[in-house]
Amino acid sequence: MRIPAFLPRIIGIANIVVLTVALIGLSLLPGDPRPQARQEPGAATPPASPRPSLAPVGQPPGVVATPEFARQVRANEAGRVPVLMYHRILRKRRAPLDRTPGQLRKELEKLAERGYVPITAREFVTGDIHVPAGKFPVVLTFDDGHPSHFGLDAAGNPLPGTAVAVIQEVAARHPGFRPVATFWVNREPFGLRERGAQEAAVRWLVEHGYEVANHTWAHPNLRLLKRKKVAEQIVRVERLLKKLGAPPSTTMALPYGSPPRDRKAARAGAWDGTRYDFAGVFLAGAEPSLSPYAKKFDRGAIQRIQSNGMKGECRKWCSQHWLDWLDEHPGERYVSDGDPRRISVPRERRGKIVAKRGLQVIAY
Numbered sequence: 001m002r003i004p005a006f007l008p009r010i011i012g013i014a015n016i017v018v019l020t021v022a023l024i025g026l027s028l029l030p031g032d033p034r035p036q037a038r039q040e041p042g043a044a045t046p047p048a049s050p051r052p053s054l055a056p057v058g059q060p061p062g063v064v065a066t067p068e069f070a071r072q073v074r075a076n077e078a079g080r081v082p083v084l085m086y087h088r089i090l091r092k093r094r095a096p097l098d099r100t101p102g103q104l105r106k107e108l109e110k111l112a113e114r115g116y117v118p119i120t121a122r123e124f125v126t127g128d129i130h131v132p133a134g135k136f137p138v139v140l141t142f143d144d145g146h147p148s149h150f151g152l153d154a155a156g157n158p159l160p161g162t163a164v165a166v167i168q169e170v171a172a173r174h175p176g177f178r179p180v181a182t183f184w185v186n187r188e189p190f191g192l193r194e195r196g197a198q199e200a201a202v203r204w205l206v207e208h209g210y211e212v213a214n215h216t217w218a219h220p221n222l223r224l225l226k227r228k229k230v231a232e233q234i235v236r237v238e239r240l241l242k243k244l245g246a247p248p249s250t251t252m253a254l255p256y257g258s259p260p261r262d263r264k265a266a267r268a269g270a271w272d273g274t275r276y277d278f279a280g281v282f283l284a285g286a287e288p289s290l291s292p293y294a295k296k297f298d299r300g301a302i303q304r305i306q307s308n309g310m311k312g313e314c315r316k317w318c319s320q321h322w323l324d325w326l327d328e329h330p331g332e333r334y335v336s337d338g339d340p341r342r343i344s345v346p347r348e349r350r351g352k353i354v355a356k357r358g359l360q361v362i363a364y
Ligand SMILES: [Zn+2]
Pocket: 143, 144, 215, 219, 254, 255, 256
């Protein structure tokens, strides 16, 4: 993130205070702490006005977990994480994949009330997960860089009704709900043609903790392309994003969820002297992802869930179904220990994870 150095420190200190208070509160509770039923402390000062808070959002520093603490909050960092997939956000839906701003808001409020905290796709695949103890990470992803995802008004704020405006509004009302998401874009990010407007949009998103990353230049079916053409499609977007001030993409989403014949070509490669190497490549369906610490986690084919109701096939693979399923199968869900430096799992799950990047494992 490109945010002034002092801001994350202030936010960090505020969060240490809040988390310490939360931790002491939790340790004083007799017996079952039922952490997901507790009020999320989140931001130290909730906004006084209904106007969405646009303060930059950093990652909270977290706590130091112990086996006792991990057991108390029922931490399970071997569990599944919903990576929700959105396309256009339109007041009048024109295709089954479209969602209305009202449907998006309702789903985000449901997530906030059920104890989910958004992280970006980059944070997810790199295991850089800072979610308070007892809470669940969720990844909000938006494909195709549609104008309904983001735009700035004359005052430099997110246009009302766009996905980002809805996310910011929900976060302002639910202080534990971190307003971040991932936008996978093509050659015209957010439908903007003018370079200056593209730059302003990408800058706002990156400064506010959102991720803008690669969805290929022209959205082809990569399965039909030769390896060199696959690389060209990816590199052209990397060069555009670099010009717009975004960091190199850590993640990409496959157009139509369709991998190239040589799957590895989507993950890493080079064209015309420019290289790319993603930590995660995302599919278009159809179930909660494995934990990024799971031995079976396939970072070349990461599962997502289409945001939608229960009509037709959606009964089995869209978000309403899977969010209910995760509530009904709490043992299968990723539950954070609140400690980004340790991976906490119930003892019987120890064999299912790999400890990476020197992260310490707590098996309780
Ligand atoms: Zn797409």
